[in-house]
Amino acid sequence: MIKVGIIGATGYAGQSLFYLLHIHSKACIEFITSHNYADMDYSDVYKNYKGFISDVCIKEDDVKYKINSVDVIFTALPHGKSFDIVKFALEKNVKVIDIGSDFRIKDVLTYEKWYKVKHEAQKYLNEAIYGLPEINREKIKSSRIVANPGCYPTSCLLALMPALKEDLIDKTSIIIDSKSGVSGAGRAANIGTLFCECSESIKAYGVCEHRHIPEIEQELSNISGEEINIIFTPHLVPMIRGILSVCYLRLKKDIDEEMIYKIYKSYYSNEPFVRVVPYLPETRYVKGSNICDISLRVDKRTGSLIIISAIDNLIKGAAGQAVQNMNLMFGIDEASGLKFPSMIP
Amino acid sequence: MIKVGIIGATGYAGQSLFYLLHIHSKACIEFITSHNYADMDYSDVYKNYKGFISDVCIKEDDVKYKINSVDVIFTALPHGKSFDIVKFALEKNVKVIDIGSDFRIKDVLTYEKWYKVKHEAQKYLNEAIYGLPEINREKIKSSRIVANPGCYPTSCLLALMPALKEDLIDKTSIIIDSKSGVSGAGRAANIGTLFCECSESIKAYGVCEHRHIPEIEQELSNISGEEINIIFTPHLVPMIRGILSVCYLRLKKDIDEEMIYKIYKSYYSNEPFVRVVPYLPETRYVKGSNICDISLRVDKRTGSLIIISAIDNLIKGAAGQAVQNMNLMFGIDEASGLKFPSMIP
Amino acid sequence: MIKVGIIGATGYAGQSLFYLLHIHSKACIEFITSHNYADMDYSDVYKNYKGFISDVCIKEDDVKYKINSVDVIFTALPHGKSFDIVKFALEKNVKVIDIGSDFRIKDVLTYEKWYKVKHEAQKYLNEAIYGLPEINREKIKSSRIVANPGCYPTSCLLALMPALKEDLIDKTSIIIDSKSGVSGAGRAANIGTLFCECSESIKAYGVCEHRHIPEIEQELSNISGEEINIIFTPHLVPMIRGILSVCYLRLKKDIDEEMIYKIYKSYYSNEPFVRVVPYLPETRYVKGSNICDISLRVDKRTGSLIIISAIDNLIKGAAGQAVQNMNLMFGIDEASGLKFPSMIP
């Protein structure tokens, strides 16, 4: 059994992690921490677990007494809050999977510019592997620290990677229009995410300013070997879970839809969690699962390629991918604990 | 033109009041106050008004400089917060319509027991007319201060009043099961009313403990001349607006559905905002309007009467009824500014 | 492995069954039928299964060629449609779990009065065990045919059973106010269940006329040994899944809340899927799981007991309970394939 600790278990991402690790047959949760709910029964915070568990949230300060009991910690904290605990864990030879955003951006200045905090664990930045298994599987297997990708970046990178690698598209014309459910905004008590402010409405937000932009650009640049700038527009949709990303691209070559489908199917043929599908994705078909659905359309009139991807922002976009990374890091079946489809309706 | 001030214009009830007074052809808004948004353009808080208005929120402290400009103030404040402003206005010969709950309960001890604050304007308690026009129309016309009914009480009292007055039902067996949209919980930033905590779920809350219980009981007792205790269960429903109340009653007499319909239709035949309807009400048919729909069913097997009513909690349950009261207090057409049906879908 | 066939796999209940049997480690699906989607890949109807399965829907007429391959069939058909297939299966020594409503009502006249069709498999009516394990566990274990309870009845009977058995309540005063998500209305293309007709609204329907009334009354009468008539009001709530039932009861004895809690906890202490909880249930805490949450409140002022229960209408209210019954009928762990909490948010 892989013994795990969850740092920040009461946010939505942390809770999703708890869920997946709870049902995982090869992992067991040794401790969980919570800033706002320390000393409370976890099943009093999330009453769905009543009768299933008896975990109590501990303070982050008390992790030091527990760190020796675990093989890996998951950190699910606001940006800028994970430096100390990550350093501490690594020094104690405990592996780290950071679901937060502190180890994703490799360039310190870029990180500090977009996140407005000083990076205080720079020495681990390069060691931290960007945890998208479809790109970095082998590196993840041997890493001590994984930077779990953001939700939007996961949906965008899986959509774009084969097209970029095959040099199908004009790299200066990448436009991504993404739509997210409200859980992406977290569980903080803000007026903007109240039911009465979100329901029956849609809005774009953070146009050209969202913190996932440098993350997406970094990875796209790594894939293509050139510096890439994108246009990225996130939206808030009146649903709890799900991200749908639509990528608009200019084709470099005269290549038809069927051929691009072949390329995508080939790239993802061995991937346990990517489905290249002929129909247009809907987030409900991946909700609650670790699946990413990808579909392609070529518009001949404009010479454009449109790629659409759908994920569950809390699963493939956060906790599910983190578990997938854990499975890789500990040498067990990569899909362990994640082999279930979306439950609908 | 009736000149009005709104104290507490940025909560949902206050905003609904602003909306209705804005489109009212015989009222004009002279000032509005806000605790959290003082000095801000109202159309920066509620951007739907952009281009329509130029009102700026003032501090409640500055009402003293403006009080002479108005004929009436509406107070839409949390309980326990309206005493000073109400006393001040009345002393300045400005009428008051209190949308809050501070002047509804006539018995001070009952008020203080349920609301946990000391009542500091007791001398106006008796003068304050309970503002349900269908009961107190004539008193409202000549009053200086009106206590606007709560949202649940409005839906319940309109449903029960004729049955009680006609002595059709066992007064010891009144059970009310009410369902409300989330806007009833207000615009405060609480985790409990976040989209992700309310959507795709229903719950009962405050069973036998809700503050609207003494208000409903007081008015039912006044109607019947006997002290009445009720069972009342409110629910939170994943919709923004609307209250549906289902009243379960034991019939005293062997009386059929048709006859009770006759009684109800007769009671409400001249009411501009009560519809006694043969079909089962749905909140969408009253959403955004000042209408209360009422339907009746007799279950012969159990000798029971079931009365179902639907209102918009923010209109007939708050701001619309307040405008109706204003119209009465100033001797203009009672339905002025309120003569529109629900906009659907 | 238990080999199963699903008759009517493309309705919401049938699909939920498919989901649960797909992830069940001790059952395998041998065939599925569909009236509207015969010959189609199941994963083209429900695209969440893409990549997980390769099942093709067959015609019900073709079950005859497959019946020998299975140990049990689940029938999830509209009322009046299951008689032939049930008779055929039983004659072939294949067990039957009927998720529909054709074998629940033991009195033929009552069935025919409420359902408006002739019952054409009367000889199996008495043999069919009403499949609420919390009442009939032992009988289910040895039965060939189980009539799986309706969704509303499941939520009501679990709430009321201990109070009735202990003779705590006045049997002439049972009132049940239930609220259901829209999936309870099925997947037929009706205007009434369109998004634009259901969202942002709540309504009661079928007041005192719903077909689950005779089912609830039959079982309550069996429990208490007296004929019981209830008042039952179902509601349509703008959410996909979940039922919340609130039962209003008159206490016979002067008994306090704590004592009733003790009784309930004792009754359900060994039940794998019933949680007696101190807080008020919310459907989100049971959504997607086979759990039923039950809470109690005594209102001393009126001598009343209020019992609130929450289930997922498609799981404990349909497919989950059916799997629980299958587990019992085949002598395996009753909770097999059902041991997971609700996934939230």
Added chain:
Amino acid sequence: MIKVGIIGATGYAGQSLFYLLHIHSKACIEFITSHNYADMDYSDVYKNYKGFISDVCIKEDDVKYKINSVDVIFTALPHGKSFDIVKFALEKNVKVIDIGSDFRIKDVLTYEKWYKVKHEAQKYLNEAIYGLPEINREKIKSSRIVANPGCYPTSCLLALMPALKEDLIDKTSIIIDSKSGVSGAGRAANIGTLFCECSESIKAYGVCEHRHIPEIEQELSNISGEEINIIFTPHLVPMIRGILSVCYLRLKKDIDEEMIYKIYKSYYSNEPFVRVVPYLPETRYVKGSNICDISLRVDKRTGSLIIISAIDNLIKGAAGQAVQNMNLMFGIDEASGLKFPSMIP
């Protein structure tokens, strides 16, 4: 008073028209038709009108007896269904505002290719003015027949028109990503628009195939004087009303955001229903109103202009714009009957 008839009053667009004309002080409804609800009281179909109106739906065949009673008819019919009634009305000197799509596309072959029906009123095609007042105000004033724009085209054309006219953007790079509420799909009983199929999900549909593409392209080409091809992706969002369109454009010139704002504000300075706003639009701020909100962002890194617009698909996107056109055609205040903001929350 302008006397009007509504052909097809029971779809969502027709109903919205009924609502707006009902509250319009200078129009009165003389007759309404319905295919599915002929001879029914309109308030039995849409119960929100109970007590407000007594209109009865007539058959379309009976319009011939009523045509002389009206000055104008609104046709709100499926495509291909309005030819006969439009010809008949015009011959009787009754004006026509077609909310459907039969008179928008000027090129018959294009119409027939995209709509798959033969156009049977070609002689009126050229006469029919495309009813976007912000473009064709003067022509509308003197027209007998107006082709009311589609919902998506309205949101897109208002967003793009000034940029095109000022030649700010590369005309080969227009990408529009639009999101619509479910009411855009109409009131037909389809599985795809059931609550349980739409709620908690988002999807793109009709990518590069939607029938509004030739309409948008025709008008953009007219504005720019060049043939324009666009990429257009519509989405279905789990809300009832609203369209948010995000346009991605390549800037031709080095021009900053402030300057483009100036241009847009200047273009729309006299428009009663277009607001050029600094913040990002949300559909709730225009819901139920005839307003179109437009916002601009320049992304200097990529030399791109992003324009975002929000409308209510049933008001500015259909019925409200139709009323605006009627006002123009009859020489009354253009904003008559439409001067109200969105009601929120």
